[in-house]
Structure formats: structure tokens, C-alpha cells
Amino acid sequence: MANISILGTGNMGQAIGGLVAKGGHTVQQLNTSNADQPVTGDIVILAVPHAALTDIVATRREQLTGKVVVDITNPVDFATFDDLTVPADGSAAAELARELPGSKVVKAFNTNFAGTLATGSVGTETTAVLIAGDDADAKAAVADVVTAAGLRAVDAGSLKRARELEALAFLQISLAAGEKLSWTGGFAAVA
């Protein structure tokens, strides 16, 4: 069992909260109305919109030191829906890791629609959570949370692969918005 904090109580925060609870972990779930409350988990999942990361870094950097920090964000430019807001050769996760040098930043959950975390499936496939990061233990800890809930954890490589995870998610969101993929489906990983 792990102590897990989740920042965010939106669709994704709720879905990840449900997932974590299935595994029997201790969960602390906070949102902006609990901004004064320090995070207590060893794994801190930032289930917030990308734009909220700046504020979290500014207010919680010290609290996040030494912890596994999970970035689930997709930095989609929703004004144009034609680009990401991070440099093409980088990623939201890489930027977060630079801001939090004392934390172990892991990219995960950004390629999963909330509904597929709740149901545990994408079509007939078990929902796969793609996990990228530079710290093997941190990735394994996140993978344990995923598999304890009955989902599939897939090690997608180093944190550099967050770039491809964010590209995949951007494409998935844009196809779902165009009704070419469903919000309860998306890309399934067939092993």
C-alpha cells in the first residue's frame, strides 16, 4: 500500500481517485480550495489542467521534494486546437521536471480518457496506462498503483517519451472532439 495524494477533483482526478481506492491505498485528495493543506503522499498525482502546474510549482515545490510526482497534463492550445503550448522538442513533463529538480517526475494517465480509467477497458481491451520517466523505481511505484486496480501498466521508456505520449493524447483528443473516436474509447493498446 502506498500513501497517495491527488491534486484535482475534476473528471480525471475523480477517475484516478477511484482507481487508487480500488488498490486499497491511502488517498489524500485536494483541490484549489485546499491550497493551504500540504500534500502528505509519497506519490503525488497532479490531476489538473496544464495551466495549473505553474501555480502548484510556485506554492508546493518544497513539499514535492523527494516525492514521485505524476504529470497527467496535456498542454493542448485550446484556442487554436492546432498545436501544443510547449516547445515541439519538449513536453509538459520535461518542463515540470526542470522546475522540480528534487522530485521524481513521471508522465502517466495523459493518454487515458477518464471513462476508460473508471471502466477499466477501451473497447474490449484492458485500459493500458502508458508511463514514462527517468527513475525506474518511481515508474514501478506508479505501475503498481495501476495494476492493483486491474489495469495494465506499460513502461513507455524515459521521460523523453512524454513528448510522444503528449502527441498521441493531443491526436486522441482532437479525434474525439471530431467524433472520430469516442470519449469512452480512444486508442487501445493491443498486446
Add this chain to the structure above:
Amino acid sequence: MANISILGTGNMGQAIGGLVAKGGHTVQQLNTSNADQPVTGDIVILAVPHAALTDIVATRREQLTGKVVVDITNPVDFATFDDLTVPADGSAAAELARELPGSKVVKAFNTNFAGTLATGSVGTETTAVLIAGDDADAKAAVADVVTAAGLRAVDAGSLKRARELEALAFLQISLAAGEKLSWTGGFAAVA
């Protein structure tokens, strides 16, 4: 029915050849031993490794003028397996389109493993061919070839989206190489 030329007789060339034949189209299939033979199709599918595009452009630019040219390539740096060989803010398809200003360049088939084109399925899902391009008629022509073979055609947007299609494919190849996805599976699109 369309007149279709396929350059390349490798795994992908054969799989796409089989697909095109299913739709009852006229097919001309060439490889490097037919370098002297001009392409006759209205749709020309470049089923070659990315590195071969330079030579095709140099020798066939005139022949490709006015035609729909389908780029299926993935510019993976196979030396490092950690990057693409095209600029991060571009794509192989965007580079090809710049080299062939008189052609209608479409990105398609690069996110499909050959086996899934032959079987028509990824797991229990019908194989979806993601198609990106700036010319609606050219995309529709490629979509017709795909759907005539019983596969699903998905309009993924403008040619700019080739960047995400190449990122998805790179991730898919790297996961399959690591035995985390199967070469007969990959990412299925769940509608």
C-alpha cells in the same frame, strides 16, 4: 476504381498491395529494380523506408506532379531509437510536401503495422487507417481505397497532424520492439 501505383515491395508494400487489390483497383507495383519505369497511377503510395524518399524525389518529381502522393514513412533514428530524424516541429510528410509542391501529399498507413492491414483488425477492432493532408479530395481518394478493402478510414486533419501520426507510430514501434505491444496489434482506434 482508381489507378494506383505502389513503390516498394517490402512488408508494407505487400500489405498495401493486398489491400488495394481487395478494392478491385488497378495496381502497378514497382521496386528499385523498376527504377526506370514511370509511375502510371493517379494515387502513388510510397511504401518505402524514409531514407528512400530522397532518391524518389530526385528521380520521379516530374512524374508525381498532379498526383496524390501517399507518404507512409516513419523517420525513426534506428541508430539511437530515441528520436526521429526530422525536426521536432515538422514531419517526414511536411518535408516531402515541400519537395513536391506540385503533388498532393497525404500521410497515411504509417500508424498501421503490416499485419493489421492484411488481417483487417487490431485485436477485436477493425484496423483504422489515420489519414492527414491538406487536400480534402486527395484524402477522400485515399479513404476510398481503405474503406473499399473493409478497413476504417479516419480523417486525422491537416498535414500538420502528420507530426502526431509520426510520434504515435514511433511510440508504437518502440513499444513493439520492447515487446509491450504486439507487431500484429498496436494501437487500435475505438470509435
